[in-house]
Amino acid sequence: MPASHRLALLPLLLALLAGCSSRGTNLNGPSETAATASPDQAEVASTVASNPVFVDDEISESPDQTSLSNDVGTGSVSVQGTIRPLAFWRTIRDVERTFEFAFSDTDSTGRPTTAVVTIHKHFTGSFNILVSDEVPEGNPPQSHVIHKPLVDNWVRRVLLKRVPLENSDRTVWRIAATSGVRITSRDATTKIQSLRIQSGAVDETIDNPLAFFRLRAMLQLDPAADVTITATTMRNDDVVLLYLLDRRIRFHNNGDNTYTATVNVPDRTGLHHVGVNALSNGTLFDDQAPYDSQTWITPYLVHPLELAAGTPTD
Numbered sequence: 001m002p003a004s005h006r007l008a009l010l011p012l013l014l015a016l017l018a019g020c021s022s023r024g025t026n027l028n029g030p031s032e033t034a035a036t037a038s039p040d041q042a043e044v045a046s047t048v049a050s051n052p053v054f055v056d057d058e059i060s061e062s063p064d065q066t067s068l069s070n071d072v073g074t075g076s077v078s079v080q081g082t083i084r085p086l087a088f089w090r091t092i093r094d095v096e097r098t099f100e101f102a103f104s105d106t107d108s109t110g111r112p113t114t115a116v117v118t119i120h121k122h123f124t125g126s127f128n129i130l131v132s133d134e135v136p137e138g139n140p141p142q143s144h145v146i147h148k149p150l151v152d153n154w155v156r157r158v159l160l161k162r163v164p165l166e167n168s169d170r171t172v173w174r175i176a177a178t179s180g181v182r183i184t185s186r187d188a189t190t191k192i193q194s195l196r197i198q199s200g201a202v203d204e205t206i207d208n209p210l211a212f213f214r215l216r217a218m219l220q221l222d223p224a225a226d227v228t229i230t231a232t233t234m235r236n237d238d239v240v241l242l243y244l245l246d247r248r249i250r251f252h253n254n255g256d257n258t259y260t261a262t263v264n265v266p267d268r269t270g271l272h273h274v275g276v277n278a279l280s281n282g283t284l285f286d287d288q289a290p291y292d293s294q295t296w297i298t299p300y301l302v303h304p305l306e307l308a309a310g311t312p313t314d
Contacts, residue, residue, distance in 0.1 A: 040173070041101055044115045044160055047173045054158055054178040055119060057297045058245045059275040065089040065130075066241060066248040068284070084132040085284045086143060090150060096122040113162045115173065121154035123183075127291040129284060148283070148291040151186040159212050177212035181273075181297035190280045190292050191234045193257075197298070199227035199265070209296040220301040223267035231259045233278045243275035243295075251276075269303040 048055065067087045098120045103112035126147045133142040159177040164170070194207045199221050213219065221227055231240050231251060240251040240259040244266065251259035259278075266272070275297040282289025 040103060040112055040115070040162070043173050044101065044117065047160060047175060048117055048158055051175055053271050054175055055156065057156070057181045057273045057275070059243045059273055059297055060121075060152075060154055060181065060183055060295070061092050061095070061123075062243075063089055063091060064248065066250075068250070083129070083146070083285060083287045085129045086132050087130045088284065089128050091125045091128060092123050092150075093125040094123070098122075111162070115160040115162075117158045117160070119156050119158070123150065123152040123154060125150045127283070127293075131287070146287050150291050152183050152293070153186070154181060154183045155210065156181045157210055157212065175215065177214045178299060179212050180206070180209040180299060181275075181295075182209040183293075183295040183297070185291055185293040187290070188292050188294055189234075190238060190278050190283075190294050192276065192278050192294050192296050193232045193234065195232075195276055195296060195298065196230040197227060198230075199225050202227075206296070206298060209298070213299055218271070218299065218301045221265045223265055223302050225265045226262055227265055228260065228262045229274070229276065231276050231278065233257055233259070235280075237281045239279045239281060239284050241277045241279070243277060243297075245272065265302060267302065271299055271301055273297050273299055 065087050066089065068085050100118040100120075102116045102118070103114065104116075105114040106112050127150045129146045129148070130143055131146055133144060157179040158175060160173045161176045162171050162173050165172055192209075194205055196203070196205045197219065202219070202221065204219060229242060229251075233240065234257065236253070236255055236257050238253075238259070240253070240261075242249045242251060242261045242263065244263070246266065247263070249261050249263055251261040253259055275295055277293060277295040280289065280292035283292050
């Protein structure tokens, strides 16, 4: 994980280790102390804090620019708007994090054996669009930037199980599964309905980004293999983009509320993420329309993932 991502997670890890309440803790407001946290809650927090790869998504806070200058991927639906965007990017100025702990499945001693940690982030900033200006023929091209207010809500879940240590009477908490990530802008009308991921023998459809992916049954893709992703949204004129850590690709609009893109899987071992972002047509092509967006981010593996001893199978 890049150093910048580790630093971005530092407040989250400190809050978890401090023992957040089951009602959640806002890092910008009062928080409960470790003394009020139960031993199980403190152990769960420590386990999650020790495994940031299952929390960080590599994508959501990126300031990288996405180019639209070639207008690739519009497909069969013509795009008409009041502005001609060349590129866009997000500027995140503030991140508020809250956490919820839920315990269940008590054993004969009254201790829980299952925990779910739900992590929320509230992003505020701006959605920035570089727009081409109309200039008289023969003059050099000119452009300006439009800034739209950005308010995004990010959510992810992590599932843990309490399991016995080998050759010991002690038990420990282990991460058993992680969900994907869902990011939705305030008052969004843009909705992703499903993602279909196809690569070789893999053919998986995701219709709930917050459903759990078991670590021992995680979506696994071969390095450098072609992967085709088909996104279904509520409209046939959305702008849909695929985000990987090192690239931004616009989906082809099939004209029937589905959008398709094919990419090569990066040859990087371990757990990574692929994001699909749907933007309303007006977000990019109407200077008066608000920022309207939804993103689903899905974890996947390249090569086997090295799991902690005792990682649950179910």
